[in-house]
Every structure is written in structure tokens, then in C-alpha cells.
Amino acid sequence: MRKPGTVYFGESTRRDGSRKIYTGMTRRPVGTRWGEHIRATKSKESKTWTGKGTFFKPLGAFFSRNPEKAEKTIKKLKPYQKKYLARGAAMRYNKRK
Numbered sequence: 708m709r710k711p712g713t714v715y716f717g718e719s720t721r722r723d724g725s726r727k728i729y730t731g732m733t734r735r736p737v738g739t740r741w742g743e744h745i746r747a748t749k750s751k752e753s754k755t756w757t758g759k760g761t762f763f764k765p766l767g768a769f770f771s772r773n774p775e776k777a778e779k780t781i782k783k784l785k786p787y788q789k790k791y792l793a794r795g796a797a798m799r800y801n802k803r804k
Contacts, residue, residue, distance in 0.1 A: 709772070710734055711770065711773075712732055712771060712774035713733055713734070713769070713770055713771070713774065714768065714774050714777045714778050714781065715730070715731050715733065715740065715741070715766075715768035715769075715796075716728060716729065716731075716765075716767050716768070716789065716793035716797075717763050717764060717765050717766055718764045718766055719748075719756070719762070719763050720761050720763075722759070722760070727760075727786075728786055728790060729757055729763070730778055730782055730789065732775060732777070732778040733774075734774070737768045741763075744757040744758075744763045745763050747763070748760055766793040766794070766796070766797050767793050767794070767796035767799070768796055768797075769799060
């Protein structure tokens with residue numbers, strides 16, 4: 708049986724100024740994971756995808772019973788589709804608090 712988790716979105720600002728949507732999955736509190744991404748952008752030695760950028764902005768998150776499958780499906784979407792999905796997830800996530 709699969710463990711449930713959270714699929715989350717963030718916007719990474721790259722060194723050339725472009726912005727890319729990042730999709731990830733965690734079973735821990737999503738705020739903890741977002742904090743790790745933010746700290747990675749401040750570290751000079753970071754080799755992670757988000758750490759290579761200059762800024763990381765959390766966008767939203769949603770609960771999933773099968774987060775691996777959800778993350779894999781979302782990563783196949785086009786950037787504008789990811790942004791649309793992230794916006795909806797952000798509204799639902801913020802209402803929950």
C-alpha cells in the first residue's frame with residue numbers, strides 16, 4: 708500500500724532571470740521542504756535544481772493518496788498548465804489554513 712503525501716509547486720528564478728515552475732513531492736510537512744529549497748538558493752555550493760537558482764517562491768500544495776504518480780503526471784504538463792494547477796492548489800491550500 709502506498710503512503711499518502713503532498714505534491715507542491717514552487718517558482719524558481721534562475722541566474723539569467725527566467726522563471727521556471729518546480730514540482731516536488733514530500734511526506735513531511737510541506738513548509739519544511741519549502742524551507743530547504745529556500746536555504747539551497749542561499750548556499751553557494753548547492754548542486755540541487757532549485758539551489759542553482761537565485762530565488763525560490765512557494766506557490767501551492769495539495770494532498771495526494773499516491774503522490775509519486777501525481778508528481779510524475781504533473782511534470783509531463785506544459786509550463787502554463789503547471790501554473791494553472793499551482794494557482795488552484797494555492798487557493799485550496801490557503802483556505803485550509
